[in-house]
Amino acid sequence: MPTLAAKIAPQRSAQYAALASALAEPELRLSPLAPLIDTIRPTTLAGQAYLLLDLTAEPDEAQQRALWQLGATSEFYWYFERLGTEAGPFLKPCQPAFDPFFPPELVEARRYRGKTNELFTTVILNLARWSRPPEASTGHLRVLDPLMGGGTTLFVALRQGHDAVGIEKERQDVESTDVFLRKFLEAERIKHHRKAERVSGVSGRRWLCTIQRGTRQLHVVLINGDTRLAPVLMANIPGGGLADLIVADLPYGVQHQVHLHDLLRASLPAWAAVAQPETVLALSWDATRLPRATMIAWIEEGGDWQVLTGGVYDTLAHPVDRVIKRRDLVIARHP
Structure with missing residues (x-):
C-alpha cells in the first residue's frame, strides 16, 4: 500500500x-x-x-x-x-502536476483591511467545486462571490483558471479591486481588454475584463450594486449570467449578526436565480454565537438550496482567533 x-x-x-x-x-x-x-x-x-x-x-x-x-x-x-x-x-x-493560470502573487499581493485568509479562501473554493458531481467539478467554471469585499475569492478563482464575478455594495472596494487587477495584468504583460459600463434598469456599475493567455480566455466581472439584485446585475455579462459556484465569507461581528438573517432571507432567492442545476453554494460565518443548525435553517428557508450534511460536511468548524473562536462552513447544492 x-x-x-x-x-x-x-x-x-x-x-x-x-x-x-x-x-x-x-x-x-x-x-x-x-x-x-x-x-x-x-x-x-x-x-x-x-x-x-x-x-x-x-x-x-x-x-x-x-x-x-x-x-x-x-x-x-x-x-x-x-x-x-x-x-x-x-x-x-512528488513533482508538481498543476500549472496555475496565474502566479500565487495575484492572491498574496492584494492587501486590505478585513481580507479573508487566502489559504481559507482556496479551501472553501475547493470544497465547493468538489461538492459538484465529479464530471462537473473540473474544467472552466464560473465563480460568483456575491459579497466580494476586496476580491480574494475572485483572485483565487482566476489562479485556478475560472471565470470570476463579484458583487459589492461599496464602490471604493470595487474600484480598488479593478485598479489592482489592471496594474497586475499590465506588470505581467498579460493581454487583456477592459471596459466599464452602467447596469441597465438599476443603480449599478460594472467593470468588465477579458483576459487572454495563449488559447485560453477568462472573464472577470466586478459589479458595484446590491447583491439582492444579482439577476439584473449579472444580465448580459460576457460568458453568461449564471454561476457554477457561489462562494461568500459572510460579515463578522456582533453588529453584522443582527442583520445577517435579513441579508440571507433577501439574498438567497436572488443567488438561486443566478444558479443552474448542480450549482454549489458555500458560505462561511462566525459561528461563535450563531449555531450551525440556525444557519442551515436560514438557508433552507431562503431559497431553492439543499444543504449537504453528514460525513465531512459536519467537520468543517475551526477556530480563527481570540474574537472569532469558531468559524463554520455550510455547503448547499441547487437542484
Whole structure:
C-alpha cells in the first residue's frame, strides 16, 4: 500500500497554522484523491506537521493535478518507513502536476483591511467545486462571490483558471479591486481588454475584463450594486449570467449578526436565480454565537438550496482567533 506524506501548508502565525491543520483532512476527504484514501495519520517530520495518506493505489494524472490545487497542504512526498536494511523514514518528492493560470502573487499581493485568509479562501473554493458531481467539478467554471469585499475569492478563482464575478455594495472596494487587477495584468504583460459600463434598469456599475493567455480566455466581472439584485446585475455579462459556484465569507461581528438573517432571507432567492442545476453554494460565518443548525435553517428557508450534511460536511468548524473562536462552513447544492 503506497503512502503519501502531505505537508500542512506553513503559515506566518500560530492561528493560521491551526486553521491549516483543522481543514487539511476535510479538504482531502472531498478531493478527487478521496476514493484512494484508506487512512489518514497525522505526524511530525523534522518539526513540520504532515498527514500520512495510506492509499489503495497510486493517483492517476487528474488526481495528481488536484493535489497541487489543495489549499491546506502544500508539498507532497512518497513516504517510506525503510529502504532495504536502512531504517527511515524517507521522503521522495512528488513533482508538481498543476500549472496555475496565474502566479500565487495575484492572491498574496492584494492587501486590505478585513481580507479573508487566502489559504481559507482556496479551501472553501475547493470544497465547493468538489461538492459538484465529479464530471462537473473540473474544467472552466464560473465563480460568483456575491459579497466580494476586496476580491480574494475572485483572485483565487482566476489562479485556478475560472471565470470570476463579484458583487459589492461599496464602490471604493470595487474600484480598488479593478485598479489592482489592471496594474497586475499590465506588470505581467498579460493581454487583456477592459471596459466599464452602467447596469441597465438599476443603480449599478460594472467593470468588465477579458483576459487572454495563449488559447485560453477568462472573464472577470466586478459589479458595484446590491447583491439582492444579482439577476439584473449579472444580465448580459460576457460568458453568461449564471454561476457554477457561489462562494461568500459572510460579515463578522456582533453588529453584522443582527442583520445577517435579513441579508440571507433577501439574498438567497436572488443567488438561486443566478444558479443552474448542480450549482454549489458555500458560505462561511462566525459561528461563535450563531449555531450551525440556525444557519442551515436560514438557508433552507431562503431559497431553492439543499444543504449537504453528514460525513465531512459536519467537520468543517475551526477556530480563527481570540474574537472569532469558531468559524463554520455550510455547503448547499441547487437542484
